[in-house]
Amino acid sequence: MTDQTVTFRVRRHQPGQEDAWQEYPVAVHPGMTVLDGLQQIKEQQDSSLAWRHSCRMGICGSCGMVINGQPGLACNTQVLDISDRRISLEPLSNFPVARDLVPDLEPMFDKHRSIKPFLIAGQQDGDEPLRQSPRQLTDYLQFSYCIKCGACMAACPTLASDADFLGPMPLTAAHRYNRDSRDDGFDQRKQSLGDHHSISHCHYAAECSKVCPKGVDPAKAIQYLKRDLVLDLVGLRRRPGPVPQGSPGTPRDDIPKAPEFTVKKP
Amino acid sequence: MAVSEKTMRPSGILRWLGGGRRGLEGYLYVIHRISGLALLMFLMMHVFFTGVRLLGEEAWSGLMEMANNPVLHFLEYLVYVAFAFHAVNGLRLIIIELAFGIGPPDEPVYPYKGSIHKQRPLMLIAMVIVGILIFAGGFDLVAMGH
Amino acid sequence: MRETKYWALNLLAGLLILVLLAQHMAVMQLDGWLEKWLADWIPPLSWPGLVERGTNLIQMVSYVLLLGLGLFHGFYGLNKILAEFIQGDQKRRIIRLGCTVMGILLFVVGTTVTVGFYLVNG
Numbered sequence: 001m002t003d004q005t006v007t008f009r010v011r012r013h014q015p016g017q018e019d020a021w022q023e024y025p026v027a028v029h030p031g032m033t034v035l036d037g038l039q040q041i042k043e044q045q046d047s048s049l050a051w052r053h054s055c056r057m058g059i060c061g062s063c064g065m066v067i068n069g070q071p072g073l074a075c076n077t078q079v080l081d082i083s084d085r086r087i088s089l090e091p092l093s094n095f096p097v098a099r100d101l102v103p104d105l106e107p108m109f110d111k112h113r114s115i116k117p118f119l120i121a122g123q124q125d126g127d128e129p130l131r132q133s134p135r136q137l138t139d140y141l142q143f144s145y146c147i148k149c150g151a152c153m154a155a156c157p158t159l160a161s162d163a164d165f166l167g168p169m170p171l172t173a174a175h176r177y178n179r180d181s182r183d184d185g186f187d188q189r190k191q192s193l194g195d196h197h198s199i200s201h202c203h204y205a206a207e208c209s210k211v212c213p214k215g216v217d218p219a220k221a222i223q224y225l226k227r228d229l230v231l232d233l234v235g236l237r238r239r240p241g242p243v244p245q246g247s248p249g250t251p252r253d254d255i256p257k258a259p260e261f262t263v264k265k266p
Numbered sequence: 267m268a269v270s271e272k273t274m275r276p277s278g279i280l281r282w283l284g285g286g287r288r289g290l291e292g293y294l295y296v297i298h299r300i301s302g303l304a305l306l307m308f309l310m311m312h313v314f315f316t317g318v319r320l321l322g323e324e325a326w327s328g329l330m331e332m333a334n335n336p337v338l339h340f341l342e343y344l345v346y347v348a349f350a351f352h353a354v355n356g357l358r359l360i361i362i363e364l365a366f367g368i369g370p371p372d373e374p375v376y377p378y379k380g381s382i383h384k385q386r387p388l389m390l391i392a393m394v395i396v397g398i399l400i401f402a403g404g405f406d407l408v409a410m411g412h
Numbered sequence: 413m414r415e416t417k418y419w420a421l422n423l424l425a426g427l428l429i430l431v432l433l434a435q436h437m438a439v440m441q442l443d444g445w446l447e448k449w450l451a452d453w454i455p456p457l458s459w460p461g462l463v464e465r466g467t468n469l470i471q472m473v474s475y476v477l478l479l480g481l482g483l484f485h486g487f488y489g490l491n492k493i494l495a496e497f498i499q500g501d502q503k504r505r506i507i508r509l510g511c512t513v514m515g516i517l518l519f520v521v522g523t524t525v526t527v528g529f530y531l532v533n534g
């Protein structure tokens with residue numbers, strides 16, 4: 001199969017200079033991703049072009065950029081799927097730009113940190129393992145697939161007008177932990193969640209869910225988060241637990257024993 | 267935590283428009299805000315103009331005389347249109363914001379069909395109702411001359 | 413957390429406005445249809461129509477309620493949108509104060525008119 005030439009229009013940014021569009025013809029074959037195209041440009045045409053990537057398989061969340069006006073992952077988007085003539089590439093909107101296609105994600109991570117994105121343990125019985133039923137798992141599993149790529153943040157219309165808005169990713173993360181049956185941090189998190197620049201600025205434009213490359217559906221998480229906050233307000237919120245108790249069952253006897261600890265507990 | 271003072275640079279109100287690439291719900295978000303602002307502007311004027319009735323029948327009839335022209339009738343109709351949209355879409359938003367009609371959390375399986383698809387029928391029904399209301403009001407204005 | 417309370421009240425206000433304003437809008441905007449269907453229909457903006465509604469206690473109370481809810485809902489929304497564009501906590505506080513004062517002022521004016529009209533003509 002012969003290659004096709006697709007023009008990559010890249011918005012280039014140098015600190016202290018006006019942004020400028022630069023065009024690169026790229027020989028594209030079926031199956032080739034936008035990221036592959038960028039690599040080719042760097043190898044054959046312009047080594048000064050900057051972007052971020054790492055895993056090249058939609059796992060690390062580094063290569064988020066605006067592709068033909070739509071935020072997404074460069075490694076997850078096939079060139080010929082979107083155009084056989086030209087595609088435009090810009091850094092993620094709603095972020096400061098470091099250089100070319102490299103956004104500064106720090107503001108997003110600051111917000112992420114502020115909602116305490118970790119399990120906050122409540123009272124639990126000593127060394128008892130924390131069991132979780134499949135239902136309890138489904139309650140938050142979808143929202144835990146987030147790879148922090150920032151595509152949803154770039155798509156959000158509220159973030160476009162309010163830089164302090166927490167944004168889809170941190171709000172989703174907050175809900176993911178709130179709904180975890182092992183977590184007891186709702187009361188700590190609701191301080192920042194119930195603040196200005198939070199859920200009250202979201203009116204389900206659902207742009208975040210539209211662009212999310214992992215199917216996390218941040219807009220869904222945020223609406224469930226709102227429901228929880230309202231229920232909490234009227235005193236009707238229930239903890240996602242209790243963790244199901246019950247007999248651990250009789251272990252099969254054909255399972256070999258776990259090896260001895262190599263380092264002995266003192 | 268005010269991020270804006272540090273580094274974040276919002277891309278501005280033009281991003282509300284999204285260069286024609288927003289989904290339907292994205293545009294409803296924008297129209298909902300604009301119609302809400304318009305209704306508030308009207309409400310402020312409304313409070314003062316209808317206050318004239320306290321001055322008696324004469325003053326009121328004078329005001330109504332003045333207001334009785336096609337341009338104002340049309341503007342009034344626009345207020346009604348904004349109301350019809352804001353009301354029905356607002357009801358839809360209240361339903362959705364309390365997490366009804368968007369489906370339960372679910373394992374994402376490609377191609378992802380998320381909450382957007384789940385709430386589409388609700389959104390479409392809401393828009394049909396808005397359409398009917400706007401038409402009924404327009405008919406009232408044009409054909410019945412009110 | 414206080415913000416969540418206002419936001420939830422805002423949703424509730426929206427719901428109540430929907431009911432009250434639907435009646436108001438129907439009377440005002442769909443009067444052509446209502447005239448057709450109702451026998452003893454008085455044009456809503458004529459003086460007799462005004463007196464009829466303005467001196468009805470239930471209608472009067474619903475107007476005051478609608479005014480209050482509408483102003484709260486409206487200025488809450490305006491405050492939210494302005495606070496997005498205007499950066500800096502100091503300025504945002506001023507906007508919030510401005511919206512609150514405007515809302516209360518308009519409520520006082522509107523209530524004075526509505527109750528006054530009720531007392532004068534009733």
Ligand code: SF4
Pocket residue numbers: 145146147148149150151152153168169172208211212213214215216217218
């Ligand atoms: S929710 Fe989706 S779009 Fe947003 S950061 Fe996570 S993976 Fe990316």
Ligand code: FES
Pocket residue numbers: 052053054055056057058059060061062063064073074075076
């Ligand atoms: S390079 Fe890791 S997600 Fe694209």
